[in-house]
Amino acid sequence: MHCETLAKRIIACLDVNAGRVVKGIQFEQIRDAGDPAELALAHSQAGADEIVLLDITATAESRNTLLETVRRTARQLFIPFTVGGGIRSLDDAAAVLDCGADKVAMNSAAIADPALITRVAERYGSQAVVVAIDARQRTPTAWEVYVWGGRKQTGIDAKEWAKRAKELGAGEIMLTSMDRDGTKSGFDCPLTRTIATSVRIPVIASGGAGEPHHFVEVFQGGAADAALAASVFHFGLKSVTAIKQELRDAGIPVRPTC
Amino acid sequence: MIAIVDYGAGNLTSVVKALQHLGEECAVTNDPDIVGRATKWIIPGVGNFKATAPLVNGKLGEVLRTGVDLGNRPLLGICLGLQWMFEGSSEAPELRGLATFSGECTRFSDQVKSPHVGWDSIAVEQRSRLLAGIPSGAYVYFTHSYRAPVCSDTVATCTYEEPFTAAAERGNLFGVQFHPEKSGDAGLQILENFCAL
DSSP, X not given: OOOOOOOOEXXXXXXXXXXXXXXEETTXXXXXXXXXXXXXXXXXXXXOSEEEEEESSOOGGGXXXXXHHHXXXXXXXXXXXXXXXXXXXXXXXXXXXXXXXXXXXXXXXXXXXXXXXXXXXXXXXXXXXXXXEEEEEEETTEEEEEETTTTEEEEEEHHHHHHHHHXXXXXXXXXXXXXXXXXXSOOOHHHHHHHXXXXXXXXXXXXXXXXXXXXXHXXXXXXXXXXEESHHHHTSXXXXXXXHHHXXXXXXXXXXXX | OEEEEOOSSSOXXXXXXXXXXXXXXXXXXXXXXXXXXXXXXXXXXXXXXXXXXXXXXXXXXXXXXXXXXXXXXXXEEETHHHHHTSSEETTSTTSOOOOSSOSEEEEOOTTSOSSEEEEEEOEEOSOOSTTTTOOTTOEEEEEXXXXXXXXXXXXXXXXXXXXXXXXEEETTEEEESSOGGGSHHHHHHHHHHHHTO
């Protein structure tokens, strides 16, 4: 039995609207936290293992703004970089990958057209395909998938959808608990564990981060492979270093911050 | 000029960006004439081993083979590029690799999550020109479902399920399973070492 060295990843998420980073509290009430390229570089230098940029408006008019933002953000970034929001076709995926993203995250479009997952995976490889799932608890052991930024319920079970997404070619699952998003009360560990133990691909836990111990909980109790947070980093509440120190103290493998 | 050989396996933007950051002149190409004129070669790539067929066939295959046999032009294989430098892969048994390094690539078993995605630490096993300045225990970024075995030219290993080749080198031929262009400062150092050869 070898010592497990694969690091649990800490991912900084930038929610972007019209080229500026914002963060919603439970998908509403938005605050401006600055320039995406600047923030991405700052997070990378502070020790974040990966950057996710989510275009939360993703209207037709914002596409060109987004591509320019992706290009500017990618230029100085030498850690994995995922872009999501409004990716509805192979061409949309190709455009952000050509601008320097390494992975695309697809959510509503993957539900509407599951074959899109396969098309992007066949062209760019599964490592470039992240399926984002926004889920809300329905029973003590079941969660329902929501789309359109959490505005529309689908009747689809999150666990079943995660398994199907993997079969279709997803390389990772980015799982957001809508019940916890923006609450800073901790990740939804039962949801994360349910998905992470049902698919043999990495699961990124999202929604609810507020304190360093929340990260310990989601890696230990939630069996997550990575954990994502936005506002917890933007507003300087907790540094990546402090989170990683707490993880290291708990015996969880992390990449040193410098 | 460094030729980044484009054989249709994945997105090469990140590799270009990292080389530009290091101030290196590079061209993404599949033109055998341009590849032939380059002073160094990088063979990146992700995806199925089947995709490596253009590296063996036709004029491009001939140019690469001749250069490798002469041994005077530094070549860096990244990810699928490294796997291609081994003898072959169970992913596409009908194809042969470059066979610079001995052994066949195989898939991770069902005992572990696959692909192996994320930052993992490497153990530096031998003196290496490519890994100069990189300490054992350094973290680099991996994303792959097949792994190359440990061989006599392995200079660094990573352990996931069992030890596999993270980096190998022989003469001017180098390969890394991880993505130096996505591995932060450690990765940029490795690319800089290659550019400085």
